[in-house]
Amino acid sequence: MTRKELEDVLERYGIRPGLRSSMQTVELLEKILWEPARGTMMEDYASVGKRYGVRAVQVERNVHTRVLHVWKTGDDRLLQSLLPWRTRLDPPGNREFLYALATQIRMEYLRRGRNILQEGMETAANEERP
Numbered sequence: 001m002t003r004k005e006l007e008d009v010l011e012r013y014g015i016r017p018g019l020r021s022s023m024q025t026v027e028l029l030e031k032i033l034w035e036p037a038r039g040t041m042m043e044d045y046a047s048v049g050k051r052y053g054v055r056a057v058q059v060e061r062n063v064h065t066r067v068l069h070v071w072k073t074g075d076d077r078l079l080q081s082l083l084p085w086r087t088r089l090d091p092p093g094n095r096e097f098l099y100a101l102a103t104q105i106r107m108e109y110l111r112r113g114r115n116i117l118q119e120g121m122e123t124a125a126n127e128e129r130p
Contacts, residue, residue: 001109006030009105013082014074021062024048025098028063032102041095060094067097 006026007017015022027048031038038044045056045063052059071079071091082100083092092100 001033001105003030006033006105010101012075013078013101014070015066019066020052021066024052024059025063025066027051028059028094029098029102029105032098033105063094063098067092067094070097 003026006029007022010022010026010029011017015025017023017026028041028044031044031047042056042060045059049056049059068091071086071088076088079086082104083096086092
């Protein structure tokens with residue numbers, strides 16, 4: 001899955017590309033999708049924050065703001081398929097939302113007969129080459 005494909009998926013949920021909080025959300029989701037044996041969310045926030053020149057707590061707040069916005073304004077049917085136990089009045093936290101979204105993306109890839117982990121590692125390796 002390329003970053004563009006991931007951004008397109010997130011845009012269906014109302015996470016529009018171009019916003020700093022959206023880009024930070026994309027990077028966190030990439031970590032969850034492609035690095036399943038990584039550290040804690042706070043370490044991920046710090047890693048993303050370093051790339052943007054901000055602290056981990058700022059990344060956490062930005063992503064949380066984005067999640068809350070999506071939860072208040074997004075497509076009801078889509079959000080209920082993602083987290084059926086949640087209501088509009090009970091928004092998910094960052095971790096719950098991102099992991100549910102990552103799970104849904106992985107399941108969609110499996111239905112298509114594609115291996116997202118393998119594709120992600122190949123994409124990351126290609127992006128690192130000069």
